[in-house]
Amino acid sequence: MPLLVIGNKNYSSWSLRPWLLLRHFGVAFDELRLNLDTPEFHAEIGRWSPTRTVPVLHDDGLVVPDSLAICEYANERWLDGRGWPADLRARAKARAAAAEMHSGFRALRTQMPMNCRRQPDAYRGDENAQADIDRIQQLWRELRAEFAADGDFLCGGFGIVDAMFAPVVMRFLGYGVALDDNAHRYVEAITALPAVREWRAAAAAEPEYLPDTDKLVQA
Structure with missing residues (x-):
């Protein structure tokens, strides 16, 4: 195995x-x-x-x-x-989005590290992090508008591109990021997945604490 x-x-x-x-x-x-x-x-x-x-x-x-x-x-x-869309155009766009996620959005990664247990407060990233947030929501809007007519995810059914953006969903939830309607529906679809629920439950039960991540709190 x-x-x-x-x-x-x-x-x-x-x-x-x-x-x-x-x-x-x-x-x-x-x-x-x-x-x-x-x-x-x-x-x-x-x-x-x-x-x-x-x-x-x-x-x-x-x-x-x-x-x-x-x-x-x-x-x-x-x-x-099945990890990529069957349609050639959708597959190309999904791969491009996954690659952008893989190599980009450094301000968001640095300023808003994933912390599944985190609850939103007044902490926010700077304008560079907000530019990343805006670009991600733009990507989500474009993919869903063109390819998601038959499903709840970025190109319809769940695939690799959605797995690549799942940690962003965790970040948006934990840091209370303001979302447009499309992004809000997408976040709901990701968090409703049984596997995501399983991961979040296990994360909540972990006792470990990383000061450099957990200290990002503002009253």
């Missing part, structure tokens, strides 16, 4: 993506959770990941690091291509 090595469910946005894809599509896998930013993590991660990062997938002797690479591998290995 494949093994997915992940970080804390409360904090590890990169880990959420392939975990969610595999769980949503019913792919059986074992899970190994390593606590981020601990001596134990740094002592153990080299045994599992050549990049010393999570997530990393082990399958029949093959080691696949990186969230998007794992999703692509899973799509070919177990999903028979």
Whole structure:
């Protein structure tokens, strides 16, 4: 059985993506959770990941690091291509959006790290984070307007592009980001997924605390 090595469910946005894809599509896998930013993590991660990062997938002797690479591998290995839209145009747009999420939005990532337990307060990011938020909502509007007529997700049915944006949904919820109607409906669709509910429940039960993330509070 494949093994997915992940970080804390409360904090590890990169880990959420392939975990969610595999769980949503019913792919059986074992899970190994390593606590981020601990001596134990740094002592153990080299045994599992050549990049010393999570997530990393082990399958029949093959080691696949990186969230998007794992999703692509899973799509070919177990999903028979269902991770991307069947339509060529939709597939191209979905891949472009996933790639933009994978490499961009640094202000949002830095200023609003994923913290599934977080409750909104007065803390907000700066204008660079807001520009990222605006761009993400623009992407969501464009994809859903063109490709989501038959479903609740960015290109209709749930796929890799949605898994890539799921941590953003967690950020928007935790930091109380103002959303347009389209984004609000999309957030509701993501949070209604059984796999997302499972992840959030596990995150809420984790005892670990990361000061650099949890200190982002403003009364």
